[in-house]
Amino acid sequence: MMDHNLKNNDVSIIPHEVWPADWLRGAEKEAADALGLTLYELMQRAGEAAFRIASTHYSDSSHWLVLCGHGNNGGDGYVVARLAQGAGISVTLLALESDKPLPEEAESARAAWLDAGGTIHSAGAPWPQGVDLIIDGLLGTGLNAAPRAPVARLIDHINQHPAPVVALDVPSGLSAQTGAAPGAVVSADHTVTFIALKPGLLTGRGRDFTGQIHHHALGLEPWLNARRAPIMRYDASQLAQWLKPRRATAHKGDNGRLVVIGGDRGTAGAIRMTGEAALRAGAGLVRVLTHKENIAPLLSARPELMVHELTQESLSQSLEWADVVAIGPGLGQGNWGKQALQKVENFRGPMVWDADALNLLAINPDKRQNRIITPHPGEAARLLNSSVTQVESDRLLAAQALVKRYGGGVVLKGAGSVVADEQGLAGIIDAGNPGMASGGMGDVLTGIIAALLAQKLPFWQALCAGCVAHGAAADELALRYGQRGMLASDLFTVLYRFVNPDVK
Template sequence: MTNQREKRNEASLPHSVFSADWLRKAERQAAQETGISLFTLMQRAAKAAFLMAQRQFPDARHWLIFCGHGNNGGDGYEVARLAKQAGIRVTLLAVDSHKPLPDEAESARLGWEKAGGESGAADTQWPQDIDLIIDGLLGTGLTSAPRAPYDGLIENINATPVPVLSLDIPSGLDAQTGQAAGQAVHATHTLSFIALKPGLLTGQARDYVGKLHCDPLGLQSWLGGHLPHLQRLDATQLAQWLHPRRPCSHKGDHGRLLVVGGDTGFAGAIRMASEAALRSGAGLVRVLTHIENAGPLLTARPELMVQELTAKSLEEGLKWADVLVIGPGLGQRDWGRQAVEQAEKSDKPALWDADALNLLAINPGKRQNRVLTPHPGEAARLLGCSVEDIESDRLLSARKLTERYGGVVVLKGAGTLIASERGGLAVADVGNAGMASGGMGDVLSGIIGGLLAQKLDVYDAACAGTVVHGAAADEIAHRQGTRGMLATDLLAVIPPLVNPDLKKQISE
């Protein structure tokens, strides 16, 4: 059974994402304002799930459906009823509780029984010939590790080699943070109801969600009247940031970027960042680095302007540049520390990465026109906490980083988050496991820096750059798979992504 998110999500996924807590409370309001009952909403959810199961697994003839003791279980009862009516063999196992079922779930249970369905106990022996599991155990209200008997059921589901469709969210996954505190279902497909929740897109989500789908259950117009809590970003949106160039433009119109870094032994980092900036469209890129790197860099990429990093060359470079990128391969010796201290005095838009972030953690400062691109370890140092603290709630961590350091933060990871002190918040639904290799962050820094040089706003540059970066990796994964992907593999596929008008021009 595969659960890799390297498979593309549906192109129809919405770009608006809503807080899990807000959605739970808003569900009743939505039903009232649109003139339907909560039970009708449950029936819509079940029908959407039933039709998806039929569409994705047309040959599945024996469904094992798990129903928890909540409205997620109610969805399961309704799916079971529809499947039975369609002539599909259904085995339904229900978790018992001393508490009564919610009204809507109880109505669904009674409807299942009226249709001739039977419910087995959670500890019932499973049939051997099942070919599809429907997960309706735990919904979006879970905030801690599943307890017995749920944990054991989830463990057995994961050990069973048949596909799994999770209703609304894989049981055991936190719908807000994307964390799994204990056992969580490894779904093949997940169908989110009404809207996407953050926990389906960041944190540990990609290990559990499988292919993600969303059905608004007829509430899309109502939902459109509410501001989303964050945006889901993908490559279809690149055209909103990256417009065609003016035909008579020249290199000076597309920005002068200064890239600082590359201590002894780290020429690769500064080379990848600076070339990524060129590939992203920066007009001129000047590199200040250790003198031993100058020859190799010029030989590998003669379009770069390369000088030794000294106090004087940095002063001159900062006057010349429109935008600064500092950190790739910088190190934390006095050489790098002095460069950061000098760069801190500049008021030019900037991107700080790698060791520039580690040095910033030692001497914190706040500014508005800067992008920080930490991975979880760097973020932990910036906030003085553990990596586990960062990963336990990535959304909150991103917000804390902007509160402390200002500007825009790109919190890297599976489901990279982009947060602005001014309120913007987005999750990049691009990228794959092939990016777990050295140098990927350097390429990201160069892309965002290149877009900043082309006069994109700091938040837009961070959003667009992160999407270009992840989409480039997805293109490489599509061609050759994820294992063995190199950061430099991305460089050749960046240009088509930063020219989203290209397909339109070709078609015309």
């Protein structure tokens, strides 16, 4: 019989709160004790939730292979195996062996499987023919190094097998905390995660391996809801909270005066995309300061932009006029760009720095509270004097390090972009897709965030809403046309929809 809580809780609803994996491991018992539950009861609920997801999505499957590790993740696997066998499904269970005893609740789950007539095969046993679903219960959230043999071999075997895979809590081999993949990782079609979302499911390499994510809090919601999650997941469903309808009497001055600076000789496209993105995201007036060779092409392409040659005089006048400044796309790292950046450094209003502005910042670091920086991993590595590998090994930590060193707010771009600010806020952007891996996407993001700042959105809201609208527009395009061949300027055709979430 399914637990009553499970019947009345839709496991497809993904929360916006995200909790550190290492904290959750210690908090699980405290939460269970506070609510009068045992850890074994939680394990039963986890197994039931996973069984329901697996049997719903693969209702025609008739032979399940369940792989159990030597921990509580394996205990969840024993519960799934028992429920599947009870439902008339043929189950083959392989378990890792160890000199250490199983945790108490996992041992109870193992005993219940055996009492129900189940059989346990060694991890090295041959896999039977006809397996049409694999349940991954090998490794849980405690992983901090590459899996070793025999687990690594089992993971490779799983990934080579044609049957779909449902992972319990986290795909084996993936760091639940960071999203790093230090070695072999199970490539799951579905991941059923328990109690709370973990950061590694949403960012970094986690996006390659989790498949569709499902969540069940196992009845611990009252305990979790009494606490403030340190990380948030941001998606398109939240845009309406940030982007309210305009007043009927609003005019262009109300929507901000934005100066966009960049586009040295030969890089007109970068600054044009930033300027047009700002207009499409609702900025009232956008002035572009660029190389004189770019003026005619930019005005021809987008006459709504006010385009001027970047000189010391035009820059001084524009900084007095502007509410917000965005600088960097196509700026270059020569004297032309350096001189502009030196003058912009003293601007007191909100700023967005991207691209070559970040490369110059890495050479002459400073800390400012009124600036958002938007590095990709390569730029982040230069800003932190580290390597891309180090940045990607813990994207949350890298974003927090950038904030500590440079102040203001940070968008660490990539799969599951990470946002952070000096007030300690942190989040993961759950929008966007691999179609965005093409030139100019970052230039568009800079324009969107700057436009929202110009419309007087608070600093953090503009940062998060800009990232979400950017990713959600790309997701809409991918849904319509596919990912390959998506251009940064294609986002302009659908961006309206996401910066106007009140329009149905």
